[in-house]
Amino acid sequence: MPTVLDRMRLDGKVALVTGASRGLGRGMALALAEAGADVALVARDADRLAVAAAEVETRGRRALPLAVDLADLDAATCAVDEAAAAFGRLDILVTAAATQLRRPILEVTPDDWDRLHAVNLRAVYFMGQRAAQRMLDRERPPDGGARGKVINVASLTSAGAWPDVSVYGATKGGVAQLTKAQALEWGPLGICANAIGPGSFHTELTEALYADEPRAARIVSRIPLGRPGLADDLAGAVVFLASPASDYVTGQVLWVDGGFQVLGAGL
Numbered sequence: 001m002p003t004v005l006d007r008m009r010l011d012g013k014v015a016l017v018t019g020a021s022r023g024l025g026r027g028m029a030l031a032l033a034e035a036g037a038d039v040a041l042v043a044r045d046a047d048r049l050a051v052a053a054a055e056v057e058t059r060g061r062r063a064l065p066l067a068v069d070l071a072d073l074d075a076a077t078c079a080v081d082e083a084a085a086a087f088g089r090l091d092i093l094v095t096a097a098a099t100q101l102r103r104p105i106l107e108v109t110p111d112d113w114d115r116l117h118a119v120n121l122r123a124v125y126f127m128g129q130r131a132a133q134r135m136l137d138r139e140r141p142p143d144g145g146a147r148g149k150v151i152n153v154a155s156l157t158s159a160g161a162w163p164d165v166s167v168y169g170a171t172k173g174g175v176a177q178l179t180k181a182q183a184l185e186w187g188p189l190g191i192c193a194n195a196i197g198p199g200s201f202h203t204e205l206t207e208a209l210y211a212d213e214p215r216a217a218r219i220v221s222r223i224p225l226g227r228p229g230l231a232d233d234l235a236g237a238v239v240f241l242a243s244p245a246s247d248y249v250t251g252q253v254l255w256v257d258g259g260f261q262v263l264g265a266g267l
């Protein structure tokens with residue numbers, strides 16, 4: 001009988017992680033590799049991807065860097081097939097790539113809307129669809145375990161409004177809702193879909209926000225655990241959601257936010 005720690009292992013599994021060239025996606029790719037998975041890494045920057053791929057390999061796993069602009073839908077879905085073909089299977093999809101726009105609603109253009117939706121939601125939707133198709137290529141394990149795991153990346157903006165990031169928030173609200181729909185439709189097929197909801201992490205995505213020191217201090221003052229998140233803070237959550245230990249967990253957003261959302265109204 002495997003122990004719970006055995007069931008957290010990902011040996012023999014294959015993961016594809018988008019946004020793996022830096023930040024939270026890179027951190028999650030390395031965590032999955034540490035837990036035993038081979039990893040396909042998707043983003044645009046080939047040099048940074050090569051570095052992240054080498055880091056996967058130093059953990060004793062195979063890595064496949066795929067330099068793809070996820071705004072190109074065909075290229076995005078082909079990357080899923082390429083990873084599955086190269087490794088012979090696909091068990092885990094983590095959709096961490098996203099792009100941000102800080103602009104008041106009154107100034108947003110249709111092009112802004114389309115650009116963010118293409119990467120943050122359309123690619124998530126159709127890469128999820130393609131990944132589920134590849135997961136269904138394999139028989140369900142005889143023990144009734146999951147056939148595959150889809151892990152999307154939501155945001156505090158999935159749950160509440162933040163100033164000047166309305167388009168990003170619309171995409172992230174969509175990601176949270178899509179995750180529930182995936183869980184509903186794919187549960188009977190043996191595929192679990194969950195999202196990780198990071199709180200406020202200091203990465204390139206939030207550089208402008210953390211450069212504004214008074215604003216950064218206000219945000220950190222709201223975090224019960226008293227600091228912004230670090231990429232490594234997502235390691236346990238992503239390995240859990242990718243692993244057989246979470247085979248009865250689906251349709252959830254697992255918040256990794258230092259307690260950000262427990263505060264009621266006001267400060």
Ligand SMILES: NC(=O)c1ccc[n+]([C@@H]2O[C@H](COP(=O)([O-])OP(=O)(O)OC[C@H]3O[C@@H](n4cnc5c(N)ncnc54)[C@H](OP(=O)(O)O)[C@@H]3O)[C@@H](O)[C@H]2O)c1
Nearest residue numbers: 019021022023024043044045069070096097098201203205
């Ligand atoms: N940082 C936070 O506080 C925070 C909080 C909540 C949620 N999140 C979410 O966590 C995820 C990772 O965020 P992060 O903070 O790590 O951001 P980041 O440092 O800006 O990294 C974003 C990643 O997405 C990739 N990417 C962006 N546009 C792409 C495109 N068109 N095609 C392919 N890849 C693209 C980037 O790679 P290339 O530039 O090489 O393409 C990079 O690997 C995102 O989904 C974000 O919404 C972050």
